[in-house]
Amino acid sequence: MSGIMQKIQERLQSYRVPGYYKKYDYRWTMVIDLDKCNGCQACVVACYAENNLQTVGKDNCGIARNMSWIRIEKYYEGEYPDIKVKFIPIMCQHCDKAPCEIGCPVFATYHNQDGLNTQVYNRCVGTFTCATYCPYDVRRFNWFTYKRDKPLDQQYNPDVTVREMGVMEKGTFCIQRIRAAKDKAKDEKRPIKDGDVTPACVQACPTGAMTFGDLYDPNSRVAKLAKDPRRFYLLEEKNCGPNVIYLKRVMKDGSKA
């Protein structure tokens, strides 16, 4: 009897893991050193180029309907001329307990075996539930059919889908690059090494503020950086288990480093 109960318990517990995986193959994590970020927005541009993000035109951009999957939030402190600007790049945090996933009625967003929170564009019906539930507001919606002008459509990245009107999209940690690295590693019959995968934003960052890797691998750079005393998660109190670690030095007396 107790054996059965235990089995049921285990079974129920396994359901609590998003996607019902016992353990993910990888735990992709990004570490962003806010002390290094200078707000140059190179990561944003890189994301546009890599992930076929559409430009929405002047009017729509003016009302903040831009499609950028990663955005640099700027917070100003103090009065001019003694003003300080703080930057924080925010993209999809690939939460372990993603609130968006429970909302979607059609499984368009779910956890894959890498522990990534993925979005299946073809399945999306556009109920907006995920964007509502997302505490980071990183989901972007295709409000119209966006097209690139003539020669520019040659720039589309063939590895990434071009999304149609009416679907939700969001940052993927450049899943196409993760896929490519996995394939290569499989061909060479080895697990993915640290540094095999570099998302576009990480690659573009001129100050090296961003680092990407597998947190399960104790020797990876992210695992080391994750032990940094400056670490914090964005909106950690919401208990979503985000997978982007921010590093920021905060002085005891509240002054900025």
Added chain:
Amino acid sequence: MDRKPEGLSYRGVNEDIINFMTKTGPKYYLVLGFFILCSVFLYLLPWIHQIYTGQGVTGLNVPVVWGVYLVNFVFWVGVAHAGTLISAMLYITETPWRRAIARSAETMTLLALIVVAFFVFIHMGRPWNFYWTFPYPNQRKIWTSFQSPIMYDVFAIGTYFTSSLVFLYFGMIPDFASLSQSTTGWRKSFYKAMSLGWRGTDRQWHLQAKASMFFASFIMPLVVSVHSIVSWDFALSIVPGYAQTVFAPYFVTGALLSGFAAVILALTVLRWTFPMMKKYILIHHYDRIGLFILVLALTWSYLTGMEIITGYFANTSDEIQHITYKILTYPYSWLFAFMIFCNTILPLVLISGKVRRSEKLMFFLCIFIIIGMWLERYLIIPNSESRKFLPYMWHSYTPTWVEMSITVGALMVFISLFMIIIKIFPVISIFEIKEDVGVPMKKEGH
């Protein structure tokens, strides 16, 4: 007061209802045509425009992605609720005054649910894929997500619609039979087919009563569950202003409040346009529904207080920010004050029996309640999203002309449907009124 329809005979009831359904003047067609025209121009064409151009024609924007469409969705589910309460709950408790108005209220439920379903599709980014939200077997082996509250919306509304339809139909079968005897032309064959060979034997009456009782008991929990499920769309998120445990009872109460107000509006319009209706829809009904509205308004006010106070007690910066935005920031502070005026202060006049028995006063009061309840949903749905966690993304929402026109158009659609339905189906339950009238001669069984 006159609690029962008076001066009626069995034959009189039949004739009244048939005349009401068949004798349609040109004025009626003119008004109906006007409303259908309005529906096309205010509802259909803007929607087609939206489907072609994209959801971008609305005022929605991340993070405010649930706007007026969802407000209307919740509002119309609310309107649907009172019909079920009147027809099912009062059926079970054998409340005598329900008989004359139950049918029209239940018809309203059904039509409101059609409007609701369409608001779900209007709200979707890709409405042509709506069937993906139904769990149907397919070769792609994709199932729907049973942890999603939106999924349960589909089920809840589907169940609600189907069972209301069946309940309504079962109640109508004896009426169809009696109508088929006294009508001619297409109506005769139509009613005959619909009456399913009803002869009025004891056994049939017995089964009919049994089935009605079964469906009434089946629907009764739905009154509570459907709007609770709708409220979970919001309560299951972590957005400040949405994540409220009080939401299920709060939404159900609000739904019933707006539903009863809508019933009063419909009954009053029926009374005003068809003097014949005055024989059936009595001031006594206003009195009873007035009492319901009073109780519901007080409960609603208490729960509104709780909603704000629990948020305030949580004392997290985001809850405080949300409450400040909703109650104290300029346009919304006025809207909030107006909502409290409509739903808490104004219904207090219902304590006086004179007001409850005056159809004019009740009519205007109910218009205010309807507006107040719509505002309540407006203040909850887009406004909570305007103030989510990251201040950089704070964003105010204003509906565009497309959204407002579809909102008004939905009302036109509802009115047109109602006007068509009451001419085809008996909007007053003939056999139940006859029960009120009293049996002319003694019969065995019933």
